[in-house]
Amino acid sequence: MTISRRTLLGAGAGLGAGMLSACGSNTGRGSGGSGGVRLAQWYHQYGEPGTEQAVERYAAAYGKAHVTVQWRPGNYDQQTAAALLTDSGPDVFEVNGPSLDQIQGGQVEDLTALLDGVRDDFNPAVLAPKTYRGKVYGIPQTIDMQMLYYRRSMLRDAGVRAPRTLDELVAAARTLTSSKVKGLFLGNDGGAGVLGGTPLYAAGLSLVTDDGKAGFDDPAAARTLGKLHRLYADKSLLLGAPADWSDPSALLQGLTAMQWSGLWALPQVQKELGDDFGVLPFPADGPAGRPAVPVGAYGAAVSARSRHKEAAKEYVKWLWVERTDDQEDFALGYGFHIPARISLARRAGKLKSGAAADAVRFATEHGHAQPLLWTPAAQAAYQDALSRIIKDGASPEGELRGVVRKVSAELERVRHTS
Template identity: 45%
Template sequence: MSAHASQLSRRGFLSGSLLFVAGAAVGCSTDPTGGGSSGARTTLNVWFHAYGEAGTQQAATRYAEAFTKAHPDIAVKVTWVPGDYTGKLNATLLTDGAPDVFEIGDFSAAMARRGQIAPLDDLYGTAAPDFNPGDLAYVTVDGKPHGVKMVDDVVMLYYRKSVLAKAGINPPATFDELVAAAKALTTRNGKGLFVGNDGIGDTPLLAVLSNGGDLVTDGRVGYASPQAVEAVTGLKRLHDDQSLQLGFTTDWWDPSALVQDVVPIQWCGLWAMPAIRTALGDDFGVLPWPAFKPGGRPVVRVGGWTSCVNAKSRHVDAAKRFVQWLWVEQTDLQKDFAESYGFHIPPRTSVAAAADKLAQGPAKETLALAAQYGRNNPNLWDSTVSTPFNAAAAKIVSGQGDPARLLAEAAAQAQTSVDRQHSG
């Protein structure tokens, strides 16, 4: 369930909509736009991207059915959107067919400032202190939350215990050790490390953060700092050693490369842990992305999905009620969503504490890593800010151009976008 944009192509379901009125499924279509019902006074169109974890689509429809039983005057149309969810959502938000409620990954402050998503400060009530403070701050723009976090997705390094032990390699605790391990574990039959089919993935931002740098802080783009230049340049070592798996059949969000013995170390998410355990038993461990050098700090990526209300919906109040009911009030459903379809951390502290499946083994270790080293992308980290950075990093690791100049140019381009966001 990671929020990374490149993952969205993994969702291999057919598009479709299922309409619930007073708890009953009364119709479906393959048109991922709004619909109507003959009964309820209000029909909400609720968009989900096509999650890859088995059972998630059925859970979403079950939740909608439960809501309509409790609110018979509001029909809910669940729309399952495969493929480029973000692109389809952005396009549809410009039309009359835009959904009333939708989820977004990598929450965007720009959407709030453009008036695309409604402030939801009236939804939290007495439950607000129970939400992870970082999650609440993440969705807050100009003093008001504009979404409710649905799940926290943690992304870290998985490694095969037996393979590393046979090679006499300790789980890498520094970037130098990671480079050395990836090189030593690369053989004629496979590579040592998988971070994404492009060999880039999240590594540029991980490198910056693990070297004490910042991406965007207080409205200033920071990824052209000396720490950033040094760390991103350091990634070139993995490429020069040819120790990165490239062009696998699935991307980093899917654990197949690890469980099929293609690589012994892979960057992947907590959501994949049940599938990894099924395939490997106890023969795996988890690690943060290591500190770039002494004085740096290990990093795990914390992403996830946020439920938002279309500010231009004709049914804002009903849409808010749905979001409040499901993602604030229904703690049993939040627990179900977090631990029954892959593993995810519930944003509510009390729900996370009750998630029994996350309280043991590597899942428990992952929660500890997230608490100690977890970093969200800034809510200004939209495509206008991240794309120049990733493009510069791709050139740097392939030896094209001066790293300091490339990152400075990218940061200047991104700063223009950030300034525009703040100026409205």
């Protein structure tokens, strides 16, 4: 697989001047036309077979404009960031964002009106990072999410129940660890890369508060992150697996009893393990804790430099608001994802039972996405500290004090950016 939707749940790529050469372009032509209007639509390169043909088919069905689909390999975020500064970029484009800089810089159009009457039907966790000062700048397409997989038989044989709290997870991982099997796999780095802010949300905190401040300036944050080091120190974590956390092979091969991975892995896990697995959100920690599920969504946006902004908005509304059958097809026809619309997620046949239904419930009830105000600089500071806490046993209190200072300064900076 080259690039897949799961990449949006990792750290964002750096933005800057980048590659502008058109790569892998394909065209879908509408049969009608509003005065011959032509729209260029960009997608990042999906690794799931059939996705490219599907988006070409959607574009070809649109009768009010000629829509040209460009399938763009490489560093897509960098490509779009550079293209938005020129007159040769796309009219409509898929984006893991838009970013705060793009919104504040006036590079993307306000799409709030497109959601009139249906805004409440979009999963609020993924709509929030595409919203700035009450205005929506991207229409979520599909949701990806992460969760904890576990082997039922391994837990049953060890007399361990599926963990509902972080303390239970730490204890279960220790009990399940033997000379041949590790209790838990959070990635080959011990979880520093993939977990991000999820443990903070599990403690009842957040990365950024509703009023734009660091959301983890609280003793509970240090207590929770310290427990992640306990997993590492207990040697309960699988490290050095043949494939990293996004691939379920460690669980399937019996290298670990529990593994953190994504919804995309569910069909493979179900095929190979049958009923011998279950799924859980990241478990709650502390008296104010709550289960936590990281979610993310690529969205459709409109460039402010488009010569056909209103036509582009009309097309986005047609495809990502009105065409619910296409939205369900895009989510579940080529890979395994959750439609961004709550009503579609509830009605989709593939998501109505078993672990898939559990995943939809987790994402709806416990989902959290990386906040719009959480900038790359804030992410880097937090990520570095988390790695030192987990792997090196650095003081959680000391590390978090430094991160709070850096993040607070960064949030102050973006609040004063015009």
